[in-house]
Amino acid sequence: MQRHSISLRIRALLGIAALALGGSALAQTRLDMAIAWPPGNFHTKNAVAFAEAVDKATGGQVKITVHAGGVLGLKGPETLRAVRDGIVPMAEFNAPQQVGDAPLFSLEAQPYLVGDYRQLRVLHDIMLPEYDKVLARFGQKRLYMTPWPDQYLFTRKPVAAAADAKGMKVRVTDRVTSELIKQVGMSPVQMTFADMMPALASGGLDGVTTSASTAVDSRFWEFLKHAYKTNHVWSSNVATINLAAWKKLTAAQRDAIEKVARDLEPAFWKASQEDDAKSLAVLREHGMQIEPLPAPVAADLKQAAAGMVEDYARRTPPVPELLRQYRERAGQAR
Numbered sequence: 001m002q003r004h005s006i007s008l009r010i011r012a013l014l015g016i017a018a019l020a021l022g023g024s025a026l027a028q029t030r031l032d033m034a035i036a037w038p039p040g041n042f043h044t045k046n047a048v049a050f051a052e053a054v055d056k057a058t059g060g061q062v063k064i065t066v067h068a069g070g071v072l073g074l075k076g077p078e079t080l081r082a083v084r085d086g087i088v089p090m091a092e093f094n095a096p097q098q099v100g101d102a103p104l105f106s107l108e109a110q111p112y113l114v115g116d117y118r119q120l121r122v123l124h125d126i127m128l129p130e131y132d133k134v135l136a137r138f139g140q141k142r143l144y145m146t147p148w149p150d151q152y153l154f155t156r157k158p159v160a161a162a163a164d165a166k167g168m169k170v171r172v173t174d175r176v177t178s179e180l181i182k183q184v185g186m187s188p189v190q191m192t193f194a195d196m197m198p199a200l201a202s203g204g205l206d207g208v209t210t211s212a213s214t215a216v217d218s219r220f221w222e223f224l225k226h227a228y229k230t231n232h233v234w235s236s237n238v239a240t241i242n243l244a245a246w247k248k249l250t251a252a253q254r255d256a257i258e259k260v261a262r263d264l265e266p267a268f269w270k271a272s273q274e275d276d277a278k279s280l281a282v283l284r285e286h287g288m289q290i291e292p293l294p295a296p297v298a299a300d301l302k303q304a305a306a307g308m309v310e311d312y313a314r315r316t317p318p319v320p321e322l323l324r325q326y327r328e329r330a331g332q333a334r
Contacts (some may be wrong), residue, residue, distance in 0.1 A: 074087075109176045158291075226291060239261075
């Protein structure tokens, strides 16, 4: 019943938007794209740039409207199914948040598996063919995939020692981080971006694990004072289109859209890398303390992570083979 009401609400919103466009819509294919992050976030800016490039590449035949800030009411973990079911024809969503439906999407988010963007690119090259098979089973096609920048632990109070983190209620976005920080005594609370802000404002959270980009979007300096770089996981957004909607496009339109995605993805990765430094500068300007993670806390996290990757691999074929290829190419020991 709840999913049905969500579907009806979103379809009503999209119907109103289509009416507002008037008769010009009849001459074009119009596609709505849902994205949870606000207009100022670099992922949303990427999506808008993609839509504009598609418009130009198709001579105005394909118009993509980006609905930012979660205005369509979709929760992050339900987006994979929403695109499958045609509730929205397109979306950009956080891949590891879909782990309940697609366990493979948690591969890049395994703790301390990936150390930097270079290693992440190696992992993507290896894993994306398998990701695409999963997406096809969910009735959609990948257009582009863009990583989030480095990850941090943002807190109200300073964390100078492992004991300071005990009992902290910390918002997380994925199951891996939830399991990881639970093992070092923190209390994880898995919630979406939209739900996080009221929890911060009410004092219901002591901290948040996320990127500096999200910290700026959310004006963390109004609630939290300290930031510690953890880089415990990596996480990417993936932009997809419903296969039924994709097949309604002409071959020339599909070719043009694929070329746009292929050409823009390197720039989207660069935007991710650059956004971390820009966002940290904004946080410092507003008085947030950016500090190294205390060595005892870092050691506890890495100790807690030991074995998590292998446990995940045993539960999730074809991860063992993907890990073998990744470690060989990334120069990692077993």
